[in-house]
Amino acid sequence: MKKTFLKIAALAMALVLAFCGCGGNNGEDEEVNPDEFSWEMLDISLVVDGIYANLDISKLTSQSVSKITDETVLTEQYYLDLEKVISYDVRSAEGKYGVADVAIIRVKEGHAIEVMDSLELRKDDRINEFLNYDVYDSYSIAMEAEIYQAGELVIMLMLSEDDKTVAKELIDHYLP
Numbered sequence: 513m514k515k516t517f518l519k520i521a522a523l524a525m526a527l528v529l530a531f532c533g534c535g536g537n538n539g540e541d542e543e544v545n546p547d548e549f550s551w552e553m554l555d556i557s558l559v560v561d562g563i564y565a566n567l568d569i570s571k572l573t574s575q576s577v578s579k580i581t582d583e584t585v586l587t588e589q590y591y592l593d594l595e596k597v598i599s600y601d602v603r604s605a606e607g608k609y610g611v612a613d614v615a616i617i618r619v620k621e622g623h624a625i626e627v628m629d630s631l632e633l634r635k636d637d638r639i640n641e642f643l644n645y646d647v648y649d650s651y652s653i654a655m656e657a658e659i660y661q662a663g664e665l666v667i668m669l670m671l672s673e674d675d676k677t678v679a680k681e682l683i684d685h686y687l688p
Contacts, residue, residue: 576606610648
């Protein structure tokens, strides 16, 4: 009960912070107005921070998550052609403590399928990584990872089913 309350409170806090200063409504939560939305105003890192604030993962897994900013890693391990990407936030767990990977990538027009294919390759790599080393049910989580497009975003959620549900709700809140 206490854990559920803390998750709901953290989600509410993330949503309030996301819109702080955008509408001047004295801290009240507001919906994204599709007429006022632009992809440039979306802070992808804030969305990913909100997702990780609400994950139900072990402390070891959580502490092993790092933000991937090295272009070599993004091209060699995520197979991304950064010429086709506008912005991104890619995070990955170390693996030996479980999997909790999230990638939100804003892609240039016409390149979403290529970026999705790149993330499918990364998904395959993670599946193979956990084939013989299945800690915290990482193999099935990797197998069930979702890669999809939402507007200009390509999203990969390599999370448990419950955590994917929470992540999708948060992402949907930010999009018109």
